Amino acid sequence: MTFQNELINWYLNNKRDLPWRHTNDAYTIWLSEIILQQTRVEQGLPYFNKFLENFPTVADFASATESKVLMLWQGLGYYSRGRNMHATAQLVMSNHNGNFPNQHDDLIKLKGIGAYTAAAISSFSAGEARAVVDGNVFRVLARYFGISTAINSPAGKNEFFKLANDLLYAEDSALYNQAIMEFGALQCKPKSPNCAVCPISIDCYAFQNKVVNQLPVKIGKAEKKHRYFNYFVCNNGTEVLMKERQAKDIWQHLYDFPNIETNSILIIEDTDFVNQIKDMFGEEADFKLITYKKHILTHQIIHVQFFALKNYIFNFSKQKELNWVSLDVLNELPQPNVIKNFIDENF
Numbered sequence: 001m002t003f004q005n006e007l008i009n010w011y012l013n014n015k016r017d018l019p020w021r022h023t024n025d026a027y028t029i030w031l032s033e034i035i036l037q038q039t040r041v042e043q044g045l046p047y048f049n050k051f052l053e054n055f056p057t058v059a060d061f062a063s064a065t066e067s068k069v070l071m072l073w074q075g076l077g078y079y080s081r082g083r084n085m086h087a088t089a090q091l092v093m094s095n096h097n098g099n100f101p102n103q104h105d106d107l108i109k110l111k112g113i114g115a116y117t118a119a120a121i122s123s124f125s126a127g128e129a130r131a132v133v134d135g136n137v138f139r140v141l142a143r144y145f146g147i148s149t150a151i152n153s154p155a156g157k158n159e160f161f162k163l164a165n166d167l168l169y170a171e172d173s174a175l176y177n178q179a180i181m182e183f184g185a186l187q188c189k190p191k192s193p194n195c196a197v198c199p200i201s202i203d204c205y206a207f208q209n210k211v212v213n214q215l216p217v218k219i220g221k222a223e224k225k226h227r228y229f230n231y232f233v234c235n236n237g238t239e240v241l242m243k244e245r246q247a248k249d250i251w252q253h254l255y256d257f258p259n260i261e262t263n264s265i266l267i268i269e270d271t272d273f274v275n276q277i278k279d280m281f282g283e284e285a286d287f288k289l290i291t292y293k294k295h296i297l298t299h300q301i302i303h304v305q306f307f308a309l310k311n312y313i314f315n316f317s318k319q320k321e322l323n324w325v326s327l328d329v330l331n332e333l334p335q336p337n338v339i340k341n342f343i344d345e346n347f
Helices: 003-014 026-036 041-054 058-063 066-073 079-095 115-126 135-145 154-167 173-186 271-281 337-346
Strands: 225-233 239-244 259-262 286-296 300-310 322-326
Touching: 003 173, 026 041, 026 079, 026 115, 041 066, 058 079, 066 079, 115 173, 135 154, 135 173, 225 271, 225 337, 259 271, 286 337, 300 337
Parallel strands: 225 300
Antiparallel strands: 225 259, 239 322, 286 300
């Protein structure tokens, strides 16, 4: 039995019952693919269901407010992808008469859709013969064929994409794509793959040469940047002061508290820090540390200190992104997880 047939046979006997596998609707498949770029299936499924429930059609998605989209996206990270989805839905309405495209060459032109997503949607919705190459596919191919070229290098990407397309099962490319992706997710896992019951281990280079844990090869990422946020919680009993984050930084258009960013974790006794606080909130400002949190993002580590603030004076004309928000509507605002968790614990 060939490599492709072995994988398909395994898939038919082991595949998970997932809602997007019961449709060839390009819009529904697009939702699942973008959401699953962020997280594992188990974590992403509730988000998929939530998006489909709120936006059953691309027209519903396009007509939603950005704030509503970001609220539903909250917790997935990479909020730009949520905004890109919103822009894509609007493009589909204006450029495709509200019909979500299912052909690769049309899909690749939409915002936030790259080579992988375009191949996946066109393959699963229209049966287009495009190899879908995600992290699972990279791993299966690297181990089975013994490829040591780094998967995140230009040479590696070219090598793997050529091999993936050469292996594409012409009779049913969508079925094969699903099979190899699912095989990587459930069988040929990143850590502790179940090689003892693997149907292709007899011909697997990595298994036979005892290098399973060494493949695939990936060039190391740059060290994460550390940032230090000092949030000031201003609560008058019925309202809290919130700030809408602006463009060109993380969490664009999400809401957090007034913030002073510093170069390191500072203590209240630090003279420069005290001067910054008094300059921002007035000479009589009284502040007390509530808690410290470390928030880890893909490329950054955010060190967060929360301070309770009293006796403050604030110049709203200089900080127009700040507004008093009723505690009753606070949960309707999209917030970074570190802010949402603090609010859930303290309000």
